[in-house]
Amino acid sequence: MTGWKQCAQVPRWGQADWEAMQGVASPGPDGMSRIVPAFLKVAPTGGLDAAAMLALLSQIGQLGGRLTRPEADRLASALPPPGESVAELRLVIHLPRPKLDELAQLGAVLHVGPPVALPLVPLTEMSQPGENLQLDGAAPASTPILGVIDDGIPFLHARTRRGAAASRIAAIWLQADARVPAAFGAGLVRIGRQLDRGDIETMLASGETEADIYRRMNRSLLPVTQRASTNHLLSHGAQVLDSAGGADPFAATDAGLRDVDILAVQLPPAAVADTSGRRLDPYVVMGLRWMVTEALRLCRARGGPVPLIVNISMGSLGGPGTASAFLADWIAHEMDRYRKLSGAGPDDPGLRVVLPYGNSWRDRLVAKAVVRPDQPLKLTWRLQPDDHSASFLELRAAGDTAGLRVSVTAPDARVPPLSLAWDQAAQGWRCNGPSGKPRAAVLPLAETPTALLLALAPTERPGGGEVAPAGGWQIEVTAAPGTEVSVKAQVQRDDTPAGYRLLGRQPWLDHPAGWTWDGEMRGYLDPGAGPVTRKASAAAHAGIDRPGALTVGALRQGAPVRPSTYTAEGGTPGSAGPSLSAIADDGAILGGRLTAGVLSGSSARLSGTSVAAPAVVRRMIERLLTGQGIELGDLIGQAPGPAPDSRRGYGALEGQRAWSASGE
Structure with missing residues (x-):
């Protein structure tokens, strides 16, 4: 049966449920069931001693769970001595997907990875990981x-x-x-x-x-x-x-x-x-x-x-x-x-x-609005043709979703319109094609009922299968009288890395109020007054909050030095901006920084916050080797202010040298 219908069971695992609907989690061609990596957190009242840990492993084994060798090594380091216990244990378990609900009874399943078929044929080369690491001389403990x-x-x-x-x-x-x-x-x-x-x-x-x-x-x-x-x-x-x-x-x-x-x-x-x-x-x-x-x-x-x-x-x-x-x-x-x-x-x-910190400042992937009865959030989610991978859009409400309604309208009649109360949409809905597999789905995200995932099939499948229509998908969130809720929409990344065979083509968000003149880029590229925004464009991990964890934005050489045109911007409660920034581009024309190629003696250029981050790492190592501090203030040469700049962070990495024809 084609058209929208409610899922038989309320989905629990977000994208993992989408994969199951697509048949990705069904038995493989060799008849072996597909398993998934599950990331488990166990934190019982009173903690776990060694006996409790071993009993837990026995239960996991009865579910068909397996460990990797590194995970088994890690577990050995976690076993407490006799008479002691640990407050929390985390494990990465590979087990058949149908056993996820039973695993969830043993602890909190924080994440479910994509499925793989096991067992497969042995590798052509076999080696066991070594238990001892070789050291060249007696390196002091302080050497990082x-x-x-x-x-x-x-x-x-x-x-x-x-x-x-x-x-x-x-x-x-x-x-x-x-x-x-x-x-x-x-x-x-x-x-x-x-x-x-x-x-x-x-x-x-x-x-x-x-x-x-x-x-x-x-x-x-x-x-x-x-x-x-x-x-x-x-x-x-x-x-x-x-x-x-x-x-x-x-x-x-x-x-x-x-x-x-x-x-x-x-x-x-x-x-x-x-x-x-x-x-x-x-x-x-x-x-x-x-x-x-x-x-x-x-x-x-x-x-x-x-x-x-x-x-x-x-x-x-x-x-x-x-x-x-x-x-x-x-x-x-x-x-x-x-x-x-x-x-x-x-x-x-x-x-x-x-x-x-991320490179998506200009990619049109985020929209934010306070939704009221007279002010709905209306967006066009543009899917490109020849996209060989699924596309995902997250909707997150910062408050009670009672009174909110979500509507999805496809660019053609292959997917009929859908309009549901937010809480009803969170029960899980799918729109099947003739094969019985979905072209589209609305699913709850695992971590909170105030978040929805809109999943669309690829717009092109060379081997056959259900496809989603390319073009503009109309997304609308409306509010009942007396309702006022902040809603954020974010498109997940879906491009193809440089050098890889074409897989994804990045969809983006559009709005009639967008795209005013951008003086730096010399085009009508600024989001303007509409809901599409460059704020909150940082990477998913940008909200990490631990002493010693740093996020790094990118700077471009010039007069003056300025944020690179791609470096992301903060704007969420968990991330106002990066920790600091480092030079990642030698100029507006000479992008990137000179680095090594794969083979000894070769070189290449790399741009992005991906090259800003290792510049900070290198400076930290150099400072440790000379007995200097590596706290944030040490790296930027000044005490951090009360709040970071949304793109530069608390300051720039001190002492980076500009590129010259003779190299750094």
């Missing part, structure tokens, strides 16, 4: 560790070495699609491969070229249909890693940086290609958990707490924009965990995480 989580990490690059053949990379996790290889361990899921320093140095000594090693590793881990970034001339991860901690392997001027060990996570291509963050956030969280565990091993090897500075130059849009957002909340948890287990002092975060 650099962590980088990104796409396409060139782990053989000369700028990550000490001399010709000694690697600074203590360990790297090359993530890939989940598998359960034979003989890998009962109940364990394998996600890619981990290399330690010894593995990397063996490769360096083999005489094989960097390019050949990368190709061989990528063939063993990734399907040929996925982009292996280290097979190409440049990658986002190569540029970020070099910006954050790259050093000449021989120059005396870089001797301090060469003492800094590196932990790295290479994200799977499928997670990077899906810019909505649906696949990205789960892998970032798993990578950070692994990184914290490996850094704790280095702490034990060095005999004391070690500062860990992690750069995550990735991000998505949408979400509540506060510290409760999934990625922001879990990063804060890992920061607390590292401080506790590393032995850092009470005023020392131990782990510091630096993130980009």
Whole structure:
């Protein structure tokens, strides 16, 4: 039956429910049921002792749940000694999707990741993660560790070495699609491969070229249909890693940086290609958990707490924009965990995480309005043709939704109009096509009943299947008499990263009152007086609220130095602006900053808050190596004011040098 109908059961998991409706969570072609990564928080009254933790794991095992090897390693570090307990335990569990409701009875399911089919065929290369990390000499405990989580990490690059053949990379996790290889361990899921320093140095000594090693590793881990970034001339991860901690392997001027060990996570291509963050956030969280565990091993090897500075130059849009957002909340948890287990002092975060503030200032993705009976929120959500991925729009009400009504009108009759009270819409509705699968759906978002998710199928499916009409979708929120509620609409990111095969094409919001003259951009691009706004355009993680967590905006060289034309703007209760800003563009014409390519000796330019963040990380490392402070005031050279500028933050990173023809 086509047309809108209410879901048989009230959806609970947002985009995971949309995937289930599309059949993504049904049995795979090999007959194996698809499983999902579930992010579980257990915090019972009285805490958990070791026996309670083991009993919990037994219950999870009975549901068909599995752990990754890094998760099992992390759990070992969480077991309290006899007679003690922990107030909270967090786990990443891979289990069949139909078991989610039973898992939710054991604790709070904070997030459900995208499904994967398990088991699959074994990998062509097998290796167990090493339990011990090799150290080159007795590095002092105060020498920091650099962590980088990104796409396409060139782990053989000369700028990550000490001399010709000694690697600074203590360990790297090359993530890939989940598998359960034979003989890998009962109940364990394998996600890619981990290399330690010894593995990397063996490769360096083999005489094989960097390019050949990368190709061989990528063939063993990734399907040929996925982009292996280290097979190409440049990658986002190569540029970020070099910006954050790259050093000449021989120059005396870089001797301090060469003492800094590196932990790295290479994200799977499928997670990077899906810019909505649906696949990205789960892998970032798993990578950070692994990184914290490996850094704790280095702490034990060095005999004391070690500062860990992690750069995550990735991000998505949408979400509540506060510290409760999934990625922001879990990063804060890992920061607390590292401080506790590393032995850092009470005023020392131990782990510091630096993130980009976002690049979506001009992308027309946010609208805000106070909805009254005489002032509805009316928007046109423009979907592009040839969009091979689903599109999502979030509606969030900052208060009681009683009296609000939501209407959706498609650009053609394939999807009939829908008009429902907000609370009724939150029960879940779907509009099926002839196949019985939905072209569109209205779903509740898991974290709050005051948030709705409008999901649309791709506008193009080369292999067949239901599609949503491209064009202008009319979205309207109205209020009954006596109702006055602030409502925010935000389009989730849906573009295709540079170098990847076309997947998404970014939809945007439009309004008749928009688009006045923008003097800087020399076009009719300013949102004007309508509800579409550039405020609140920051990344989903921008509301993170922890000492040691910094968000970074981008600046452009010029007279005067000004925010880059893409750098996001604050404007939510959880994020008034970035922590600080750093130069990410050498000028209006010469965009980006000069960084390393994938292969040793190559170079490329990278622009965006993605390159501003590692500039801050590099400065923090340099200051630690010389015994200087790395608090926010130390980095900007002045005491932070009472509130940040909405795009610049509390100030600019002090001491950055301008680009010249001879380089920095």
